[in-house]
Amino acid sequence: MSHTVTLQPFGVEFECGEEETILAAALRSGISLRYGCKHGGCGSCKVQLREGEVDYEGEHATAISESEQDAGLALLCCAHPSEDVVVELPDDYTEAELQPRFPVREFSVELAQKNLVTHDTMHLVLSLRAGDRVEFGAGQFIEIAAPGSDEWRAYSMANAPATNDRIELMTKLLPGGVFSEYLKQRAAPGDQLSVRGPFGQFQIADTAAPIVMVAGGSGMAPIVSMLADLAEQQSGRDIVFYYGARSRRDLFWLDEIAALGRRLPLFRFIPALSEPQPDDVWDGETGLITDVIRRHSDSLRGAEGYLCGPPGMIDAAVAVLKEKGMFNSRIRFDKFLSTASY
């Protein structure tokens, strides 16, 4: 059973299950509250309750005394709501800091272009209504309603956040997929589609560390968006982008990436084919992307890794990055799920 938590003085509300802590529910709902240790030891998330009871069953809430509890204080990282709760946030909170980085909303877009970029990958351009803008971070995704069904499909944005009058996506066309079949058979420029978002935490950390990007298949999308964003910011960071494809016919957007590379002073793009076909014209890397990363990297200590693609590829690539000394805490990834399992 869930209860409503209201954050005053802003009136921001979210739902919290009895099994969940209020802090965890807030973070899950995209609301940023202040916290420290997250396990009851520091008191950084201590707030005044105005209405409602909480309990600390099964938690180790040491940073709050009984008399504080009697006075209506609560430790949000350990508190479970027993009923609807109203929290009075400390007065140096601002409404802005509670908000997710970009507002989540549902809106209409028009299918402007659909281009097959490989035999099974389609690049879509969705235009927003005149005057409408979408705010998102490079690496985030949106959900799109599959026409003729009540299902939603998730895709990462492939364009830079600066081009906010449209959304570009890359979709892998899967046989029998509800959205894939629509795209293959019926989709036509001018179609109206519903989207909601943006979602997701996959984003480039604000540091100066070298960057290693690894993608496979349509995992290219968020990486291209990140590259475009870095180019937009005139980033001077050292960036290497490994892209794994099966054969030459699965490789796309080489010109677009080369163009982005010209805007980034320390950029290398290393595509590799795992199963080149006899008639492929190719003088680049071949073999598994993991072996290619291994060959091209010295120590990756201090570098950051950003990976997007099928789970198997990500797991294997993460192992190679760690083997090269990359800290686990500096590896971020977005495993995409096929429509079948989504």
Add this chain to the structure above:
Amino acid sequence: MKITEAYDRVKDLEWEPTYITKEEKSVETTRFHLENATPHDPFKTFVREYCEQELEKDDRHYAVLEASSRLNTKEPDPRWMEAMKFGLSNLVGVEYAAARAMGRMARTVAPVELRQGYMMQMLDEMRHSNLEMNVIRHHMKHWKDPAGYDIVAKAGVNSVGSSIFRSMVEDTMTSDPVETSIGLQTFIETAYTNVFFIGLSSAASRHGDDMLASTLLTIQSDEARHMANGWATLSALLQDDRNIPLIQDAMDKWSWRMHVSFGTGNLLFADYFVRDRQESAKEMMMRWVFDDFYGGFYQKLEKFGIKPPKFLDQMISDQDWTSHSTALYLFGAWPVFFHRFDPISGEEMEWFEKKYPGFYNYFGQFWEAYGACTDADEKKIILKELGGLPNFCQVCHRPTIFPRPDINTGRSYVHKGKNYILCSDGCEHIFRKEADRYIVSKSFYDLYEGMELSQITQQLGYVRDDGKTLMAQPLLEPKRMWTLDDVKRCEYVVKRPPPPPLSTYNPDAAR
């Protein structure tokens, strides 16, 4: 009244006195710039609430102690209980020094927003040293062999092994007060206390030492606040660009300083003081210190221009051998310690070989030799068989056997016409920057050169009440306990080894 409102009122009590100068008021000055900083107040807690919280924690903890001393639960593991005589000798001093350091911080440099946090931390640290002293007292009363627990406080001051921690603590608390905060709150507390207190507490629990397990957990419950103090201090410092190179220097120093003290201790404790092993000490350190702290925490600082520590790669690769080299020292020099030793078994060596490939090749021989030198009637003492103790580092007080005796990086370095011995690039880097901080400390050889080993043990006071039997024994249950006469019969006179080759370290090489 709302807490925040009340809190602001308390802050308004801050005033600048007219009857003394700023310098007189603060006693000490700092080279860091905090004059324009507007720190974020990490906690809003009053002393009344703070005391209630801590009282609650103490009530829970002492209830455990009280209960377990009456319940006669299974005897704890003797390897663990004996090793903790040495283990605990290192800790109380750290806590007490930390309390002093917080007093200095609050007095000298703290903007009003940070002062409350520092003052509470000062009280925490006093609480921690009391808790740790109480564990020692408890073990002295209840462990079957109290000899050694009764002199832990003294040993913390005179043991050559404890000098590794002691020198680090003294280094921390005599630094610039802001640098003390970086060393203490950012490195000891943020980087190392999780692996140390949580990891050690879990090991204590696995070995039946509930008292220490509970003590370490109740201590760790305060550490998150200390980490928040450290972060609030760093964030305030980062607001002023002039501080960036100063912070970088301090972080480069303290990362290495903790690696050779807390890091070394943790690797030794977690690999050699336990019998029931789960992860290797290196695996724990990689996850909790290197991934979390050097990977995660440092990442937050990079946008301010802070770079990873100068010797990061060395710190990581050292861990392949640090625990084994340290154990070789501790076990090899057992007569100058004050606990019973329990050498590792063949089965344990297999485990080590799996976790640290190459282990047996480099350390197998030592353990065989150790096994051949445990019988007092054989008149053979391992320290003599090994060729005596090595040199000691002027900065960290570790012997110059790191990362591994055969590839040790000990070197001589001449400062103002006098030769000093250092163990590594990291310690040499620290020494060159502030040699005067380190040249006064006396080495083991300055104190004991030319003395016969049993005289040293006697002088240290590590002898049982009968005046002749050693506190330390090379086995948990030797056939016959070693006496001063047994040691004397081995005829080992402490001789200073020749100095290592001159340093070739280039401090200007790129990081």
